[in-house]
Amino acid sequence: MARILVVDDDRFMRGSLADVLEGAGHAVVACEGAEIALEHLRNESFDAAITDLKMPKVSGLEFLERAREIDGRLPVIVITAHGTVETAVKAMKHGALDYILKPFGEEEVNLLVEKALHHRRLVGENEAMHREQRTRRQERPLLGESEAILSVRERIAAVADTDTTVLIRGETGTGKELVAREIHYTSRRADRPFITVNCAALSAGLLESELFGHERGAFTGADRRRAGRFELAEGGTLLLDEVSEIEPNLQAKLLRVLQEREFERVGSEKTIRSDVRVLATTNRDLAIEVRDGNFREDLFFRLNIVPIEIPPLRERKDDIPLLADEFQARCERKTGRPHRRLMEGTVRELMAYHWPGNVRELENLVERAVLLSPGDELILEGLNEGGAPRHIREGDVEAFRGLSLEDVERLHIEDTFKKHGGHQRHTAESLGIGVRTLRDKIKKWGLKVERTEKVSS
Numbered sequence: 001m002a003r004i005l006v007v008d009d010d011r012f013m014r015g016s017l018a019d020v021l022e023g024a025g026h027a028v029v030a031c032e033g034a035e036i037a038l039e040h041l042r043n044e045s046f047d048a049a050i051t052d053l054k055m056p057k058v059s060g061l062e063f064l065e066r067a068r069e070i071d072g073r074l075p076v077i078v079i080t081a082h083g084t085v086e087t088a089v090k091a092m093k094h095g096a097l098d099y100i101l102k103p104f105g106e107e108e109v110n111l112l113v114e115k116a117l118h119h120r121r122l123v124g125e126n127e128a129m130h131r132e133q134r135t136r137r138q139e140r141p142l143l144g145e146s147e148a149i150l151s152v153r154e155r156i157a158a159v160a161d162t163d164t165t166v167l168i169r170g171e172t173g174t175g176k177e178l179v180a181r182e183i184h185y186t187s188r189r190a191d192r193p194f195i196t197v198n199c200a201a202l203s204a205g206l207l208e209s210e211l212f213g214h215e216r217g218a219f220t221g222a223d224r225r226r227a228g229r230f231e232l233a234e235g236g237t238l239l240l241d242e243v244s245e246i247e248p249n250l251q252a253k254l255l256r257v258l259q260e261r262e263f264e265r266v267g268s269e270k271t272i273r274s275d276v277r278v279l280a281t282t283n284r285d286l287a288i289e290v291r292d293g294n295f296r297e298d299l300f301f302r303l304n305i306v307p308i309e310i311p312p313l314r315e316r317k318d319d320i321p322l323l324a325d326e327f328q329a330r331c332e333r334k335t336g337r338p339h340r341r342l343m344e345g346t347v348r349e350l351m352a353y354h355w356p357g358n359v360r361e362l363e364n365l366v367e368r369a370v371l372l373s374p375g376d377e378l379i380l381e382g383l384n385e386g387g388a389p390r391h392i393r394e395g396d397v398e399a400f401r402g403l404s405l406e407d408v409e410r411l412h413i414e415d416t417f418k419k420h421g422g423h424q425r426h427t428a429e430s431l432g433i434g435v436r437t438l439r440d441k442i443k444k445w446g447l448k449v450e451r452t453e454k455v456s457s
Contacts, residue, residue: 001025001026001027002026002027002047002048002113002117003026003027003028003029003044003045003046003047004021004026004027004028004029004046004047004048004049004050004113005028005029005031005037005040005041005046005048005049005050006018006021006028006029006030006031006049006050006051007031007033007034007037007049007050007051007052007055007060007063008030008032008050008051008052008055008079009032009033009052009055009056010052011032013052013079014030014031014032015030017030017050017109018030020106020109020110021109021110021113023106024110024113026113029044029046033055033056033057033058034051034055034057034058034059034060034062034063034066035057035058037049037051037063037067038058038063038066038067038070041067041070041071041074042070045071046071046074047075047116047117047120048074048075048076048077048113048116048117048120049067049074049075049076049077050076050077050078050079050100050109050113051063051064051076051077051078051079052078052079053078053079053080053087053088053091054080054081060078060079060091061087061090061091061094064076064078064091064094064095064096065094065095068095073120073123073124074120075097075116075117075119075120076095076096076097076116077096077097077098077099077100077112077113077116078091078092078096078098078099078100079099079100079102080099080100080101080102081101081102088101097115097116097119098112098115098116100112114224115225118224118225118226118227122227122232125232142156142175142178142179142182143319143322143323143326144316144319144322144323145318145319145322146316146317146318146319148311148315148316149311149316149319152179152308152309152310152311155306155308156179156182156183156186156308157186158306159183159306159308160182160183160186160187161186161187161188162187163277164305164306165258165277165278165279165280165302165303165305165306166180166183166279166280166305166306166307166308167243167280167281167282167286167303167304167305167306167307167308168180168279168280168281168282168307168308168310169281169282169283169285169286169307169308169309169310170281170283170309170310170311170312171283171310171312171358172283172357172358172360173313173357173358173359173360173361174310174311174312174313174358174359175310175358175359175360176241176281176283176310177196177239177241177281179308179310180196180237180239180279180281181194183237183279184236184237184277184279187237187277189235189236189237189277192233192234192235192236192237193232193233193234193235193236193237194233194236194237194239195229195232195233195236195237195238195239196238196239196241197210197211197229197238197239197240197241198241198242199240199241199242199243199244199245199246200241200242200245204246204247204249204250205219207246207247207250208250208253208266209222209226209228209266210228210229211228211229211230211250211254212228212230212253212263212264212265212266213225213226213227213228213230213231213265213266214226214228214265214266214267214268215265215266215267215268216267217267218265218266218267218268219266219267222266222267225265228265230257230263230272230274230276231272231274233276234274234275234276235275235276236276236277237276237277237278237279238276238277238278238279239279239280239281240254240278240279240280240281241280241281242281242282242283243280243281243282243303244282244283244284244286244289244294244295248294248295248296251295251296251299252296252299254299255296255298255299255302257274257278258278258299258302258303259302261273261274261275262274278303280303286300286303286304287300312355312358313355313358313359313361313362314354314355317351320347320350320351320362321347321350321351323359323362323363324342324347324350324362324366325342327362327363327366327367328340328342328366328369328370328378331366331367331370331371332370335370335371337370337371338376340370340373340375340376340377340378341376341377341378342377342378343377343378346378346379346380349380350362350380352407352411353407354407365380366378366380409441410441410445410447412431413427413431413438413441413447414447416431417447424438424439
């Protein structure tokens with residue numbers, strides 16, 4: 001139920017509007033003059049207002065201006081007769097949402113109020129998204145000082161203040177959305193919306209409506225007009241998350257928006273111009289998807305104007321201590337938990353791990369440790385079914401469980417070397433491999449071992 005403010009000095013018109021709106025399930029406050037209505041606005045909250053333009057003492061136009069000073073988000077519909085249409089247009093230039101021409105019917109009133117309420121919701125959603133985006137950007141900066149991440153930052157700086165489409169590639173959990181946010185918030189569109197849509201989470205039909213919006217009655221369940229993400233992102237940035245999951249038929253419509261900067265809502269023939277910068281992410285190789293016939297080549301070229309590759313955490317291990325410290329500090333601030341030391345041996349464990357879940361896995365692991373560690377040291381509890389690193393103790397081969405096969409092999413060989421004092425033949429025999437094979441592996445990984453006996457092959 002919405003609260004509607006009605007302002008009209010004509011008692012019959014005021015009562016008729018109140019009856020129509022109350023019949024539609026709304027709560028109505030009807031006022032015979034603008035001054036009384038403004039007093040209500042100062043003390044109460046309303047979702048929309050309807051005002052006549054021609055009123056004694058305080059006109060509808062003056063009411064509009066003063067009402068918007070009190071509540072800048074309030075959608076206002078003005079009532080006008082044939083002779084004052086120009087005044088109604090002037091009112092819209094001053095912030096009125098729409099106008100209704102006398103005489104009007106019940107359905108017309110309800111449709112305009114529905115539009116006003118939808119507008120109010122969109123404004124509220126946009127403001128909430130802006131607040132969330134500012135908070136998330138402050139809490140989740142793009143961290144790292146490795147050469148790989150510095151290269152990503154350089155690419156972001158090069159493209160941020162342009163309207164160029166960017167394709168951000170990387171494994172799950174590497175921080176693709178963080179890169180997209182960094183691009184947006186260092187661009188000239190930073191004060192405009194940053195809107196995301198998860199292309200993998202919706203069917204083709206739902207995704208089309210989500211992107212472009214729909215008209216009332218466009219399909220079963222479409223009981224009102226709905227703005228799509230392109231409209232919500234107007235003037236800002238739209239992130240197409242996992243763009244590879246878009247169905248081929250919808251890919252053609254997306255290509256048109258990127259090329260022509262226009263689209264239609266589902267169920268409408270009206271063309272809407274669009275000023276939106278598009279960013280896209282994927283964890284797949286789109287060139288392979290094009291080769292296999294799953295993705296349009298022309299759309300791939302249009303998205304891939306500037307590619308940014310996000311390295312997996314295993315390729316930027318120098319950043320792990322910095323990331324772990326930041327995630328620990330962030331979780332401690334959020335939960336009020338006391339600070340605990342991260343042991344040097346634990347850092348070595350983190351550096352040795354393969355990190356299939358990338359930065360997101362590390363963050364989850366540290367948060368769990370902050371919440372569950374009982375003493376004054378941060379304890380990273382072993383490799384569980386979720387893939388988090390086990391606390392590796394020297395000689396604990398069971399601790400290798402969950403690492404990549406290559407990491408298991410390398411760490412196991414290093415551990416066996418220690419047991420045999422760097423003796424290659426004894427190490428090879430213990431591992432069940434030949435000495436030549438062992439030497440090949442030493443060379444492959446650049447292992448530094450002290451050989452105590454010359455062993456021939």
